[in-house]
Amino acid sequence: MVGPGVMGGSKGLLSAQLGCRVQEEDVGRRETFSAEWQDLELRARPEDRWCRREVDTQRRETLEQRGAVRVLEQRSPWGLLRFGVLGQPLTQHLLPYARTFPVPLFAPPDLRGAKGGIPRTLSRSLSHEAQRG
Numbered sequence: 001m002v003g004p005g006v007m008g009g010s011k012g013l014l015s016a017q018l019g020c021r022v023q024e025e026d027v028g029r030r031e032t033f034s035a036e037w038q039d040l041e042l043r044a045r046p047e048d049r050w051c052r053r054e055v056d057t058q059r060r061e062t063l064e065q066r067g068a069v070r071v072l073e074q075r076s077p078w079g080l081l082r083f084g085v086l087g088q089p090l091t092q093h094l095l096p097y098a099r100t101f102p103v104p105l106f107a108p109p110d111l112r113g114a115k116g117g118i119p120r121t122l123s124r125s126l127s128h129e130a131q132r133g
Contacts (some may be wrong), residue, residue: 015043041073042086 008023018040024033050067084090 015041017041035077037075037077039075042070043073044068044070 017038019036020039021036022034023030045068047067047069052063052065054063056062072082072084072090073084074082074090079095081093081095083093085115
């Protein structure tokens with residue numbers, strides 16, 4: 001897996017992202033598959049109810065400090081989301097099922113649904129079952 005990483009920041013708060021890219025190729029069938037998703041995100045955000053402010057009127061100075069929390073978020077294409085604060089255990093959530101990924105990488109060559117490998121007696125019994133309704 002190869003992932004493009006991005007780091008950025010605003011107002012002194014850093015964030016980082018890591019993406020994943022998967023590529024697969026079947027030369028015999030002349031088929032290729034590629035997928036790309038954002039896997040990991042680490043960002044800092046201000047912590048609620050943590051602020052310190054000092055004012056010195058004689059020197060005309062003001063000091064203000066805010067706490068910051070580093071939030072880690074990890075997504076996977078299988079609908080799994082891990083979320084939490086860096087340095088603590090992450091909570092894991094299973095997202096609702098969607099037919100997006102994983103998909104069958106290579107489709108079978110015969111898509112008509114022929115019963116090639118089924119024994120003839122079993123094939124007949126299946127057709128009788130279908131006729132009965």
